[in-house]
Amino acid sequence: MLRGDITVAIRNAVMNELAEVGYGRLSIEAVARRAGVGKTAIYRRWSNKLEMVMEIVSDIAERKVPLPDTGSFAGDLQLLMFIVSKALQHRIASQIIPDLMAEAARNPQIAETLQGALRTQQQALAEKLVGQAVTRGELPEGTDPKLAVDLMLGPLYWRLAISRDPIGDEYLEQLAAAVTGALKAARP
Amino acid sequence: MLRGDITVAIRNAVMNELAEVGYGRLSIEAVARRAGVGKTAIYRRWSNKLEMVMEIVSDIAERKVPLPDTGSFAGDLQLLMFIVSKALQHRIASQIIPDLMAEAARNPQIAETLQGALRTQQQALAEKLVGQAVTRGELPEGTDPKLAVDLMLGPLYWRLAISRDPIGDEYLEQLAAAVTGALKAARP
DNA sequence: AAACGGCGGAACGCAACCGTTACGTCGTAG
C-alpha cells in the first residue's frame, strides 16, 4: 500500500515546482528532491511526467465552484468575479494556469484534460447564470452564454494573468457594471 | 560582417522553434539545426538564449499597429478587434504569445521586455481611441482607458488564446457592440 | 517470528544540451 503522506508531499512538490519553473522545465528529479522523496516513490505512482502532472492538476481543478444565486444578475456577477479574482490572484494558481494554458496549445492531451476539468464547469455555470438572469428579465432573451463567458472571464483573466495589474474592489465593481452593460447591449 | 541571410534564417528558426516547443524547452542546438547553421553563428550574434529570444521577439513585437480613426468609436473598435483577432489567430503568434506571457510571470527580464514592446503601445492606443470617443461625446467623460483595454482585449484574448474557440465575423460584431455597451455603462 | 512491500539512496547507461575551441573552406574587401 502506497503511503498517503508521501503522495501528499509529492503533490505539493509538483504544484510548487510547476509554479516556479513551469511544465516545460519540470523534472521528476527536482520534484523528488523538493518532496524529500526518492524517484522510485514517484515512478511507483505515475509512469511519466505528463501523467503525473495531469492527474494532480485535474484533481485540484475539478473541485467545483459553488454556483452563486444572489437574486440579481448584478449580484451574481459581482460574486462570481470576486471568487475568480481571488483564485487568479493566488500565488500558485496565477503562475500555473497561464503556463498550462500555453502548454495546452501545443499538447492535445493537456488541452483535453484542462478542457474536461475547467471548461465544462465554466460553460454550465455561465448557462445557469445567464438563464437565471433571462428568466428574471434582466437580460434579453437569446443572450449567448458563450459571449457571456468571454465578457465575464476575459477581462479578469487579461488583467490578472496577462497584464498583472493589481486590482481593487472598486475596480471589480466597475468591471461588473461594465459587463452587465455589455450583455444588455449585445444584440442576441 | 555578419551575413544577413544567416541572421534571417536564425530569426525564423527561433520563431518556429518557440512556437513548437516553447521558451522553456527551446535549445540553441535545435535552433541551429533548424536554421541549417552552426552553433557558432548563433553565439557570434547573441551570448545566450534569453538575449537571443528577447532581441528577436521584441524586434517583431515593436512593429507599430497603425492607429485606426474611422470616425466613430464603434468603427474604431471593430477595426481594432479585427486586427487583433487576425494577429491572435496567426499560427505562430497564437502559440508564442501565451507561452511568453506565462514565462514573463516568472522571469522579470522577459516581463520587462514584453511590457516595453507591447503594453506601452497598447496603453497609448487605448488612450487615443478612448480620448477620441470622449471628444465626440460617444463615451462619458472620465472613462478609464485601462478598463477600456481590459474590456477590449480581454474577451478577445480569452476566446482566441485560452478557449481557442474559432470566431466569425458576426461574433466579432456582437462582441464590439457588447464592449461599446460596457464602456457606456461603466460608471466613471 | 517471518514475510511482505513501500521506502530512500545510489548507481546504471543513455541522451540532450551547454558554451567553447580548433580547424579548414570560401566569399569578399582591399
Added chain:
DNA sequence: CTACGACGTAACGGTTGCGTTCCGCCGTTT
C-alpha cells in the same frame, strides 16, 4: 592576389535528466 573574417563541422568536458535496477531499512500484516 592576398588577408580577413564569417561560415559549418566536429569535438571537447561538464551538467542534467531520463527511466531502471539493486540494495538495505523498517513498519505492517499475518
